[in-house]
Amino acid sequence: MCRTCDHTIHGRQHHFGWDNSFEPAARVAPGSTIHFECQDASAGQLTPSSTVADVATLDFGRINPVSGPIYVDGAEPGDALKVTIEGFEPSGFGWTANIPGFGLLADDFKDPALTLWTYDPSTMEPALFGKNARVPLKPFAGTIGNAPAENGLHSIVPPRRVGGNLDIRDLSAGTVLYLPVEVAGGLFSVGDTHAAQGDGEVCGTAIESPMNAVLTLDLVKNANLKMPRFTTAGPVTRHLDAKGYEVTTGVGSDLMEGAKRAVADMVELLDARYQIDPVEAYMLVSTCGDLRISEIVDMPNWVVSFYFPRVVFE
């Protein structure tokens, strides 16, 4: 895939959690293009032969390995790391799980569940779910970030202002991401690659899929970003939107409760219309349904909407 890369970070060169004392896997000049081999979010614990029993016994100490860290010469606190997302080399295997205690509707879905996916990494045709649902694919890296300034080992789970487990679906090929730098060199790592995800990642997992990524790392000196920002090269939902959407809403004074209401109602709608088991519908919508804030100003009630792309069934 990468004919012009300056460096390769192999899958064994990974770490769990963020710690600014981790030894860099490579030191690179600004402008370097790097080929990252990324494991899936289970670090290989889930495979094409896994069953739901393997979800129940996942070792959470080995969740979300990230490949790196990369020390970028000259990066200093206050700079931004400019990450040009050149492309991905997907593997063709993926999984989506409901992990007890994790996910937007954790109170409703307490039992582990697992969906295994296969897709064609050369054509990237929509991936079959169940008997007749097809989920359009758009690969991206769920976890992408720099090391935080605060010393010590930090959980990989929450994203931070330096990035990390952002799970932003549009960090796909062609996007340019700007991440605050908090330590010398930035100490950038990437992993948790996804073949597809909806905005929200509502069940807690996407189509989790091992994948290689090619990224170019550069610097913007003294950018003084407060938070990550990014620029997309073009439209972001055209793989999903051709047939329009079914949309459920949550109206009320709490955005989190509104999101839960909208997603729960969509699960119920898909169950009623397509006879999909609720936990299956919950995993399906996590890979392709989008949470949007329709209004956030009409005091005291806000509207969160959940957009399910009809192309999945039509």
Added chain:
Amino acid sequence: MCRTCDHTIHGRQHHFGWDNSFEPAARVAPGSTIHFECQDASAGQLTPSSTVADVATLDFGRINPVSGPIYVDGAEPGDALKVTIEGFEPSGFGWTANIPGFGLLADDFKDPALTLWTYDPSTMEPALFGKNARVPLKPFAGTIGNAPAENGLHSIVPPRRVGGNLDIRDLSAGTVLYLPVEVAGGLFSVGDTHAAQGDGEVCGTAIESPMNAVLTLDLVKNANLKMPRFTTAGPVTRHLDAKGYEVTTGVGSDLMEGAKRAVADMVELLDARYQIDPVEAYMLVSTCGDLRISEIVDMPNWVVSFYFPRVVFE
């Protein structure tokens, strides 16, 4: 516009607030198509000759007049009103205001501000903002709903499970909306028409524009909806997405704070890049920027992203 309408509700047939004791403006059979004349959200207080002084003296007792109510024969609590949004007849005039105390960044923008818009209602070409920004148009009704079951007069401002001031950008031509019915006849009204708005309506107003609307009202008996839902006929962002997006993010444990951070950073970005006065940028992004929830599961931090369509400047 409407050659096949069964009824016309004139602009004078409006009410302020919701009250299930309001006398119906019309009683209609299910399946009726109705031509609604809708005033703008200021009920004509703001006009093409208004200045910012008129924002400061707005009479809030006359905000968001809605045309109706319509009593739909046979509608009963537990049913859903099926509203097919046939189309709009825009006027060509609009306004966007920053109203003190109202809007996502009310703490940052305390002074009134006003933008007046003109657009071509026949071509619906993007509307000019300032010297070189052009906002794509997509008309819809910001306030659309049934009367609530609870007796008495209720503020027009917050939306409720029966709908109302939903401000959902995609309630545009071709969309079919389903609203819970809580009282006999439903008592449906519509107004607060917008020529364009981004998801969130972040400054509190959109391109507020008087407009006629044609809607078909039908019933789904015993639908037992918990909240409004809708089906779009096709893609929802293609008027905006051709050139991609600039995106800012808010990462943290509170969705509301994340939304504020993302919008504030976008205002700052547009100010720095295009030398737009911050309050002008705030009003501009309210008409075209979209708030999305990128992830809502990576405890304890969520990511809210604000998507500004680059086509506005490019």
